[in-house]
């Protein structure tokens with residue numbers, strides 16, 4: 001029997017997950033249920049995808065076998081406590097950043113089946129990362145179901161509770177770093193005469209290929225970088241210029257600042 005998924009909250013991230021599930025064929029549109037506060041906006045988003053729009057969270061949860069909590073972190077407590085009775089016994093997949101296993105227990109008490117995750121937007125094209133907390137209360141069967149469905153749109157990596165937020169920085173925040181890198185490299189190429197359109201073809205493909213090559217070859221990124229830098233050549237001049245302006249430090253510093261902000265929240 002196919003699994004019915006219910007999205008409680010259907011904003012950017014829930015929409016990206018839904019798109020990935022539809023694109024991969026993991027779930028049929030008729031098996032997806034969603035709710036949000038603004039019903040007019042919701043109806044339009046659901047009609048575009050051919051999925052079911054529900055009138056409220058209780059209806060979406062009741063209609064589904066697996067529930068995704070996709071509201072903002074500060075809305076999670078009110079939303080889940082209001083429908084606790086319907087959540088009982090069903091696997092609940094949370095995507096709210098910062099709302100970990102213990103926080104759910106503090107909202108719902110014991111006896112619920114939930115896992116806290118942080119996905120990233122590339123789930124929409126089946127190339128996401130889902131950072132998942134190793135401490136959860138899904139049954140073995142529910143976990144298998146979660147991995148079977150969400151594994152079709154993302155690589156799922158488990159982190160201990162103390163590293164979940166850091167995992168979220170690497171998976172959830174860093175796509176924006178990559179976007180800035182793509183834009184900056186394209187700016188450099190455009191500066192020297194390439195069309196913007198061509199720059200946006202070659203730069204993202206270069207990143208996809210580089211990442212895939214590293215993962216599939218199992219080689220260290222430093223080794224792959226060395227292989228491209230011939231002695232006295234042009235690439236090493238570029239690497240040297242990146243170091244002059246503190247490229248590595250900028251990236252590490254950005255992670256420091258994100259974690260500083262997360263720890264202050």
Ligand SMILES: NC(=O)c1ccc[n+]([C@@H]2O[C@H](COP(=O)([O-])OP(=O)(O)OC[C@H]3O[C@@H](n4cnc5c(N)ncnc54)[C@H](OP(=O)(O)O)[C@@H]3O)[C@@H](O)[C@H]2O)c1
Nearest residue numbers: 009010011012013036037038070071072073095096097172
């Ligand atoms: N965006 C990312 O890259 C990303 C990455 C990892 C994790 N996340 C997590 O994903 C969650 C959603 O983020 P987002 O960017 O998708 O936010 P968003 O676009 O603002 O979506 C929030 C959704 O929740 C709905 N909602 C609010 N209160 C509700 C209620 N009482 N009942 C039903 N629906 C309700 C909103 O409906 P209305 O629009 O009608 O108010 C909206 O559809 C957050 O917890 C965030 O931490 C996001």
